[in-house]
Amino acid sequence: MSFKTEIIERNNVQVIGSGSKVLLLAHGFGCDQNMWRFMIPQLSSDFKIVLFDYVGSGKSDVSQYDKKRYSTLDGYAQDVLDVCQALELKELVFVGHSVSSIIGLLASIQKPIIFSKLVMICPSPCFLNFPPEYLGGFDKEDLEELLNLMDTNYIGWASYLAPLVMGTENSESLVTELSDSFCSTDPVAAKTFARATFFSDYRHILKEASLPTLILQSNDDALASVAVGEFMKNEMAHCELEIVKAKGHCLHMTHPDSIAPELIRFVNL
Amino acid sequence: MxxxxxxxxxxxxxxxxxxxxxxxxxxxxxxxxxxxxxxxxxxxxxxxxxxxxxxxxxxxxxxxxxxxxxxxxxxxxxxxxxxxxxxxxxxxxxxxxxxxxxxxxxxxxxxxxxxxSKLYQELVDARTKLEAQAEVLESLSSTDDLTGLMNKREMTIRAPLLLEQSQRFKHSISVLMIDIDFFKKINDNHGHLEGDRVLKEFGRCLTEFGRQSDLISRFGGEEFLLMLPDTNSEGANVCAKRVHDLVTKIRVANGSITVSIGICVTDGTQAYETICQRADEALYQAKNSGRNRTVFFK
Structure with a gap:
C-alpha cells in the first residue's frame, strides 16, 4: 500500500470542492470532521477543501492508534503533516477548531513551507489557570473531573451507542454517510486526546508563529475567553483577532454565516 | 363513561x-x-x-x-x-x-x-484499576527484568512491523547482533552480581546511545539485538564504532569490557528470522577473528 493510500485510509481523508487555494480543516477535541459540514456549502465553490479525522476520532483507522504518540499534541501535528505529505499539499491555509489551532501551529513551525496562513477558531494555548499571570479558565481538579465525566458518559452511552440516528431535516448525503461516527470516539483515544488538550501548555510556542494568522473568538465562550484570544494576539506576530458576537465554543457549527465571510476575506487577502 | x-x-x-x-x-x-x-x-x-x-x-x-x-x-x-x-x-x-x-x-x-453516579464511579474506578494492572503486566511481559530493555519476545513482535515499514518507505535497516566478549569469565571470576552489573550498565549505554525509533533488546544471556531504521551500512558502521567506544567505560577489575558485533543491512524484504541468522553469522565471524570488532554479513 502506498503512503498516500495508507494515510487517506488511516485519517479518513476527504477532498471536496475546487479552487486553486487549499483549505485544510482540522476538527477539535470531541467530535470529527463532520463538525465542518455547516461551513462547507460556503467554501466548496471557491476552495479545494481537505477534511480528515485524527487517528482515534471519527472514522479514522483506530487500529493505528498509538497511545504514546497521541499523548501530546505533537502526535496530532504529525497526523496533519502526514496528510499534507500524502496529498502533496503546499501553500495551504490551515483552519483549526479549538485545540487544532495549536496543533496546526505546531505543524507549521515544524514544516513552514507547507503552510501559507492559519485560521484559528476559538483557540486556547492553555486551558489551565496560572494565576495571576494567565487564566486559561480551569483548575487541574476541573480537568480531572472532565476526564471522569468522559468515563461515566462512555459507560452511559455504551448500551445504545449503535449508529446515532440523524434528524430528518439533515438530508445531505455527506451527513448521512458519515454521521454514525459523530462523537462516538473510542474512549481511550478520547481521554488521551482530552489529556493532551486540556493539560498542555503551549503558550511558549506562540512567539515562534511566523505565518499570517486570523483568530476568530466568541465573545461568550466558556472554554476560550476573549482574554485568551487577546493574549494570543499579543504573543504572535502577524496576528489578527476577530471577536464574534456569539455564544459558545463551536462557531463553525453555530455561526457559519458570520465566520465564513471572515475566513474567505482573510484567505483572499 | x-x-x-x-x-x-x-x-x-x-x-x-x-x-x-x-x-x-x-x-x-x-x-x-x-x-x-x-x-x-x-x-x-x-x-x-x-x-x-x-x-x-x-x-x-x-x-x-x-x-x-x-x-x-x-x-x-x-x-x-x-x-x-x-x-x-x-x-x-x-x-x-x-x-x-x-x-x-x-x-x-x-x-x-x-x-x-455512585455506581458509575465504582465501575470507573474498577476499570481504571484493571487498566493500570494490565499496563504493568504488559510492561513486565515485554521487558527484560535486569536491563529494562525490551525482551526477545517483544522484539519478535515489533521487528516485523519495522521491517515492513522500511520496505514501504524504501529505507534500509541495519540489524546489529552484539555479544559481550568473555562474559562467562566475568561471571566465573567476579561472581554473578558483577556480571549482572555489567549487563545493566551495557543496557543503559545502549539506551542512552539509541534513537527513539531504534529497537533495542536483550536477546538472551549476554547477547543484544539492535534494529536501526533508516540506517545504511555506513551509518551502521558509525553506530558500531560508537558502541565499541562506549563499552570502554564499563570497567571490570582493572580493564574494560569489549564487544563483538555482527551486522546485517537489509531493505526489509527478508524475513526477520533470516536477518537475525545473518547478523548472527557475522557475529560468529567477529568472534572467530579475534573478538572486539565488527563484521558485516556479506
Missing part, C-alpha cells in the same frame, strides 16, 4: 424531573417548579441565565465539546451525565436529555442521577 381530563389539570410542574427551555442564545426562557422545589433555584433568578451557568466547569467543557455539537448535528442527545449546580452552589449529578427544534430552541429534561 370516563371523565375527559381537562388540559389545565396537568402541568410540567407535576413531574419529578427538571424541564427547561432555552432560546437561540441558549438563555433559559422556561423552568418548571422542580428547579425551585428540588434544586433550590428561585425561578426568577433562573430565567435569563445562560444554560451553561447552571453546570459546573467540567460539565461546561463537556457541554461545549460533545453535547452542543451533538445537538447541532443530530438535533437531539440522550443520557448525557453532567453535574449541575443547585441554587446554593451544591453539585448534583444529573442525566440530561435534550432536543433542538428548527429555531434552535432547546428542550431539556434533567433527571437526578446521584445514585447512578
Amino acid at each position: 370516563h371523565d375527559t381530563p381537562k388540559k389545565m389539570q396537568y402541568s410540567l410542574d407535576m413531574f419529578r424531573c427538571g424541564a427547561l427551555v432555552t432560546d437561540k442564545q441558549r438563555r433559559i426562557i422556561y423552568a418548571n417548579s422542580y428547579f425551585l422545589e428540588e434544586l433550590k433555584w428561585p425561578l426568577d433568578e433562573l430565567i435569563g441565565k445562560a444554560i451553561d451557568e447552571i453546570f459546573n466547569r467540567p460539565s461546561k467543557i463537556f457541554c461545549e465539546s460533545y453535547l452542543m455539537p451533538l445537538l447541532m448535528h443530530n438535533k437531539k442527545c440522550e443520557e448525557i451525565q453532567l453535574s449541575l449546580l443547585d441554587g446554593e452552589g451544591v453539585k448534583i449529578p444529573v442525566i440530561v436529555n435534550a432536543h433542538m427544534d428548527s429555531n434552535e430552541t432547546i428542550y431539556w429534561s434533567i433527571f437526578n442521577a446521584t445514585n447512578r
Whole structure:
C-alpha cells in the first residue's frame, strides 16, 4: 500500500470542492470532521477543501492508534503533516477548531513551507489557570473531573451507542454517510486526546508563529475567553483577532454565516 | 363513561424531573417548579441565565465539546451525565436529555442521577484499576527484568512491523547482533552480581546511545539485538564504532569490557528470522577473528 493510500485510509481523508487555494480543516477535541459540514456549502465553490479525522476520532483507522504518540499534541501535528505529505499539499491555509489551532501551529513551525496562513477558531494555548499571570479558565481538579465525566458518559452511552440516528431535516448525503461516527470516539483515544488538550501548555510556542494568522473568538465562550484570544494576539506576530458576537465554543457549527465571510476575506487577502 | 381530563389539570410542574427551555442564545426562557422545589433555584433568578451557568466547569467543557455539537448535528442527545449546580452552589449529578427544534430552541429534561453516579464511579474506578494492572503486566511481559530493555519476545513482535515499514518507505535497516566478549569469565571470576552489573550498565549505554525509533533488546544471556531504521551500512558502521567506544567505560577489575558485533543491512524484504541468522553469522565471524570488532554479513 502506498503512503498516500495508507494515510487517506488511516485519517479518513476527504477532498471536496475546487479552487486553486487549499483549505485544510482540522476538527477539535470531541467530535470529527463532520463538525465542518455547516461551513462547507460556503467554501466548496471557491476552495479545494481537505477534511480528515485524527487517528482515534471519527472514522479514522483506530487500529493505528498509538497511545504514546497521541499523548501530546505533537502526535496530532504529525497526523496533519502526514496528510499534507500524502496529498502533496503546499501553500495551504490551515483552519483549526479549538485545540487544532495549536496543533496546526505546531505543524507549521515544524514544516513552514507547507503552510501559507492559519485560521484559528476559538483557540486556547492553555486551558489551565496560572494565576495571576494567565487564566486559561480551569483548575487541574476541573480537568480531572472532565476526564471522569468522559468515563461515566462512555459507560452511559455504551448500551445504545449503535449508529446515532440523524434528524430528518439533515438530508445531505455527506451527513448521512458519515454521521454514525459523530462523537462516538473510542474512549481511550478520547481521554488521551482530552489529556493532551486540556493539560498542555503551549503558550511558549506562540512567539515562534511566523505565518499570517486570523483568530476568530466568541465573545461568550466558556472554554476560550476573549482574554485568551487577546493574549494570543499579543504573543504572535502577524496576528489578527476577530471577536464574534456569539455564544459558545463551536462557531463553525453555530455561526457559519458570520465566520465564513471572515475566513474567505482573510484567505483572499 | 370516563371523565375527559381537562388540559389545565396537568402541568410540567407535576413531574419529578427538571424541564427547561432555552432560546437561540441558549438563555433559559422556561423552568418548571422542580428547579425551585428540588434544586433550590428561585425561578426568577433562573430565567435569563445562560444554560451553561447552571453546570459546573467540567460539565461546561463537556457541554461545549460533545453535547452542543451533538445537538447541532443530530438535533437531539440522550443520557448525557453532567453535574449541575443547585441554587446554593451544591453539585448534583444529573442525566440530561435534550432536543433542538428548527429555531434552535432547546428542550431539556434533567433527571437526578446521584445514585447512578455512585455506581458509575465504582465501575470507573474498577476499570481504571484493571487498566493500570494490565499496563504493568504488559510492561513486565515485554521487558527484560535486569536491563529494562525490551525482551526477545517483544522484539519478535515489533521487528516485523519495522521491517515492513522500511520496505514501504524504501529505507534500509541495519540489524546489529552484539555479544559481550568473555562474559562467562566475568561471571566465573567476579561472581554473578558483577556480571549482572555489567549487563545493566551495557543496557543503559545502549539506551542512552539509541534513537527513539531504534529497537533495542536483550536477546538472551549476554547477547543484544539492535534494529536501526533508516540506517545504511555506513551509518551502521558509525553506530558500531560508537558502541565499541562506549563499552570502554564499563570497567571490570582493572580493564574494560569489549564487544563483538555482527551486522546485517537489509531493505526489509527478508524475513526477520533470516536477518537475525545473518547478523548472527557475522557475529560468529567477529568472534572467530579475534573478538572486539565488527563484521558485516556479506
